[in-house]
Amino acid sequence: MLEVRNLHVAYGGVKAVKGIDLVVAEGETVCLIGANGAGKTTTLKALARVVPGQGEIRYRGQDILHWPSYKLVGEGMALVPEGRGVFSRLTVAENLAMGAYCRNDKDGIAADLERVYKLLPRLKEREKQIAGTLSGGEQQMLAIGRALMCRPRLLLLDEPSMGLAPIMVQKVFEVIQSVAAEGVTILLVEQNAQLALSIAARGYVMESGAVTLSDKADALLTNPKVREAYLGGE
């Protein structure tokens, strides 16, 4: 589904990503963990072509390194950005409609809207509400629901648990798992390594712009280095 080789990203003189390799197979849930400033967000942004990168990015066999970002969503790649990125002055329904912007099949869109509302009933209740007035958790749900509206094959999630109360984090992760169960491939970036590794099959650990470890999720969960650095000690 996704193959990344020797990806570099720099902001002016600041090298944020320094030659990482990363593979996500079809149907897999993979997580990317690492400390603040490790370059996780930058990696996702480079994959979604929001920031320019160098190296090789192959998505479903095509080299997308120079694609404009707006073309990717039509090919089934959706990014739920860090901080959610809901359109706060648009209504919930309008936000969801924006998620389906790349599609023209009215009936399909209506069916997917039903599906999203079924998965996230809170959004249906708030359909007409201005998105900026939703709670943080509701906004995260909206951001995920919006991404689902394009019928993604590959869903990139950037810290969906950020700033949410534990119960809300639980809910968000349940939603992610049910999306994965429908066969959507997922690349999940998280601070909450414990939780991320518990739903992922494999994981990558990033440190100051480089991938320093990659393994099966349960192996990472028991790896002493990972335990010490990201899982709060012993």
Next chain:
Amino acid sequence: MDILLQQLINGVTLGAVYALVALGYTMVYGIIGLINFAHGEVVMIGAMVAFTVITSLAAHTQLPPLLILLIGLVVAAPTCMLLGYGLERLAYRPLRHAPRLTPLITAIGMSIVLQNVAMIIWGRNYINFPQMIDKTSYHIGNALITNVQVAILFLSALTMVGLMWLVYRTKLGTAMRATAQDQMVAGLMGVNINRVIAAAFVIGSALAALAGLMVGTYYEIAHYQMGFMLGLKAFTAAVLGGIGNLAGAMAGGLLLGIIEALGAGYIGDLTGGFLGSHYQDIFAFFVLITVLVFRPSGLLGERVGERA
């Protein structure tokens, strides 16, 4: 005659035209944070093109006057839309990521270029705008309203309703509002940002063409510099309403037209005859300064325009 009512009627008419032009400023500002100072010149070009089409049709054909006016608009609007697109594509787009003073200066430069091009084509003298409508007046109480004023009000209202429908009820409009809020995320949704920005310029320019035709018909003259003052006033209207806000541009336009007309009507009395009604332009700038000092976000704006 009832001066108050009469000046209100005149003010609302003028205000409707300001509102149409202000919408062009505010749409572009709302999406890319640029004050397109050449927008007044787009209005001027609209008036000039309409003038050329209307005079030649009136001289060489027997078409009914209203049809000639309509053809004038049908030619002027696409011309202005193309001009607006060209400005965005050639002058502003390459500067999208430049420091924000750069496109601003470019906009002023474009305004000067367009004025000079118009001067070369249409000359430096005032042009008598052909009058295709036989003027008649109707009484409202003790005041008069002409059929031209009625037409301006009606067409402006219709156009604004159409614009609101486009922005709030269509896919393009939703994409425009989304892009205005967050270009990166709109891009992630599959919106081609460049197309949306170009659309804002093109739509604003179509409104400008209509405004140009109206101003020409209302004042019965056109001039290569007419876009300058009109543009400044419409910009003032946009700031007054809260730049970036569509409803604000409409309200600001109407309000500015009324303030100006009332000011012109009473300035003689207010200054004991010292200043005459030809000083009416000072009101717009008095309003602009007052708003910028006391409420820079405008009447309906929420955000203080750090970018302004």
